[in-house]
Amino acid sequence: MRVLVVVPAHNEERNLPGVVESLRRHVPDWDVAVINDASTDRTSDVARELGVRVLDLPVNLGIGGAVQTGYLFARQGGYDAAVQFDGDGQHDASFLKALLAPLEAGSADLVIGSRFLQSAGFRSTWARRIGIRYLCWFLRLRCGARVTDPTSGMRAAGKRALDDFAAHYPSDYAEPESIALCIRKRFAIAEIPVCMLERRHGRSSIGSLRTLYYFVKVSLALLLLPPVTRQADQAASASERT
Amino acid sequence: MSAGPATLPLELQAISVGVLLGFLVVVVHLVRRHKLSLRDSLLWLFSTALALVLMAFPMLLQRLAAALQVEVPSNAFFAMAFLYTLANLLVLTLGVSAGAVRARRLTQECALLRGEIEQLRIQIASKPKEKTET
Numbered sequence: 001m002r003v004l005v006v007v008p009a010h011n012e013e014r015n016l017p018g019v020v021e022s023l024r025r026h027v028p029d030w031d032v033a034v035i036n037d038a039s040t041d042r043t044s045d046v047a048r049e050l051g052v053r054v055l056d057l058p059v060n061l062g063i064g065g066a067v068q069t070g071y072l073f074a075r076q077g078g079y080d081a082a083v084q085f086d087g088d089g090q091h092d093a094s095f096l097k098a099l100l101a102p103l104e105a106g107s108a109d110l111v112i113g114s115r116f117l118q119s120a121g122f123r124s125t126w127a128r129r130i131g132i133r134y135l136c137w138f139l140r141l142r143c144g145a146r147v148t149d150p151t152s153g154m155r156a157a158g159k160r161a162l163d164d165f166a167a168h169y170p171s172d173y174a175e176p177e178s179i180a181l182c183i184r185k186r187f188a189i190a191e192i193p194v195c196m197l198e199r200r201h202g203r204s205s206i207g208s209l210r211t212l213y214y215f216v217k218v219s220l221a222l223l224l225l226p227p228v229t230r231q232a233d234q235a236a237s238a239s240e241r242t
Numbered sequence: 243m244s245a246g247p248a249t250l251p252l253e254l255q256a257i258s259v260g261v262l263l264g265f266l267v268v269v270v271h272l273v274r275r276h277k278l279s280l281r282d283s284l285l286w287l288f289s290t291a292l293a294l295v296l297m298a299f300p301m302l303l304q305r306l307a308a309a310l311q312v313e314v315p316s317n318a319f320f321a322m323a324f325l326y327t328l329a330n331l332l333v334l335t336l337g338v339s340a341g342a343v344r345a346r347r348l349t350q351e352c353a354l355l356r357g358e359i360e361q362l363r364i365q366i367a368s369k370p371k372e373k374t375e376t
Binding site: 058 | 345346349350353354360
């Protein structure tokens with residue numbers, strides 16, 4: 001299975017060397033593409049010096065647009081799977097093989113690395129955990145998704161999900177919405193337990209003031225999902241049968 | 243207006259017609275100078291022309307006011323003005339959204355192409371060396 005690790009990075013010159021090093025250690029035969037989301041620091045140069053593929057976005061698109069660039073690249077390059085892996089050092093590369101396993105077994109189209117299936121590691125603040133609970137509840141109510149960590153940015157997409165993400169991906173705060181869209185398309189979603197680390201350098205892209213905006217925006221996005229077209233439904237059930 | 247809600251005050255009518263005509267002239271001018279695409283200005287042109295007709299023939303406005311159960315035609319005029327602005331703003335926002343989607347896609351394509359060029363450059367740079375070695 002040809003796998004591409006998509007690393008979205010915005011001003012991560014200090015975290016990137018550690019991230020790439022751990023990827024090399026744990027998944028040496030996977031390709032790595034750093035999507036530099038119009039950083040103002042040396043992120044692009046640092047990534048090049050590390051010898052990974054770098055895609056420089058000329059304009060800042062936000063995490064959704066950056067990740068989608070990775071999916072477009074994966075589709076173009078004919079990869080069988082694309083793994084999202086944050087460039088800020090929060091993700092632990094030792095879980096990546098386990099993340100890919102359900103895809104290799106053919107039992108899932110999208111695998112999410114969840115912080116809440118196992119109680120270990122950095123689990124973020126209580127306020128954020130309540131927010132995540134709320135999103136779980138909302139997702140389950142809205143489209144019957146049973147996920148424990150819908151905001152996780154550590155995910156592996158198989159061929160089907162990858163092609164779909166390359167064509168349509170929400171623009172900002174994309175993770176919960178993209179899960180809902182996957183369920184609409186009847187993609188199989190699996191979760192595996194992972195531990196996450198605390199950021200080493202810099203600030204998270206979701207600040208305290210933006211949190212309210214985040215929840216309002218994500219809730220609205222989930223509420224206003226596109227209607228299920230009969231064609232899409234038939235296509236989904238047809239591919240399910242095969 | 244003490245004579246009842248029969249017509250609009252003549253001054254208001256004259257000013258409105260003047261302003262709308264001026265606006266129409268500006269839009270047409272911008273389209274002719276290619277500063278505004280005809281496609282994006284269609285709604286402006288049509289809705290302004292409609293407003294102009296309503297203003298020039300207040301009888302129509304009066305009928306509209308009666309149909310909407312609005313007592314004073316000038317209130318119907320304000321309601322129409324509000325709707326006119328809303329419709330144009332909505333179309334404008336649609337355009338902005340479509341533009342943003344396109345800009346995003348183009349930005350991504352740009353990054354992918356840059357990456358491809360870089361890769362090709364590396365290939366080209368390494369090829370002559372291979373030739374001299376063999």
